[in-house]
Amino acid sequence: MPDNDDLLAAPTPEPPTEARHSFGEHMEEIRSDVIQLAGLTSEAIGACTEALLAADLSAVERLIGNDTRIDTLKEQIEFRVYEMFATQQPMAGDLRTLLAVLRILQEVQLTADLTVTIAKATRRLYPGELAPKIRGLIERMGSQANAQLTLAVDSFADADVAAAAALPDMDDVMDDYQKELFRAIFETTDGSEGSIQMAVQLALVGRYYERIADHAVLVGAWTRFMVTGEFPSRTDQTDSGTP
Secondary structure (H helix, E strand, O other), rough: OOOOOHHHHHHOOOOOOHHHHHHHHHHHHHHHHHHHHHHHHHHHHHHHHHHHHHHHHHHHHHHHHHHHHHHHHHHHHHHHHHHHHHHHOOOHHHHHHHHHHHHHHHHHHHHHHHHHHHHHHHHHOOOOOOOHHHHHHHHHHHHHHHHHHHHHHHHHHOOOOOHHOOOHHHHHHHHHHHHHHHHHHHHHHOOOOHHHHHHHHHHHHHHHHHHHHHHHHHHHHHHHHHHHOOOOOOHHHHHHOOO
């Protein structure tokens, strides 16, 4: 029979291979679901832009209805992450991934909420017509927002820190578009009450697209944390409008 010293010196058993394999499978499913959630949100960016440019009120209703699907999927992923915290023993890298997923889910959902807000602006602008220059800028802002979200999620999916690092520079492009939009709004406002109301709504729309781009930057920052352990700086968060 082993003495007490032998018992104390016995190595701690490794986690069962099956349990770790199951954990890895769950992590991969969560990663896949986050990508799906981002895909739905990317579609919403395109849909809200098209609805606004076409003054399509029926498309607005469809987009608002589809937002429930995004919210439900986000909550399901969140629940599974919390369940893994409660029932598994994530190691350092896995723990960072789970924490990053929770923050990325928040950024993606906030993006989806902004697409609904942009879509609702279609109602407030209806039946006014947008000046060609403003139409072109809104179209470019929608495309830029989509490109930034796509790159952000690709960086998460591939654990690609270099891709995540490119997002702040892309955000400068969106900032330039927003400034151009403001100038175009002032150029086309004639001082009438209706014109001023339209100018206010368009300025807000520009701000919403800029916020979507900011959320993409933060997805990249949390991806960097996931891979390297480098916590997003206060500058990362304040530059992107996070309090």
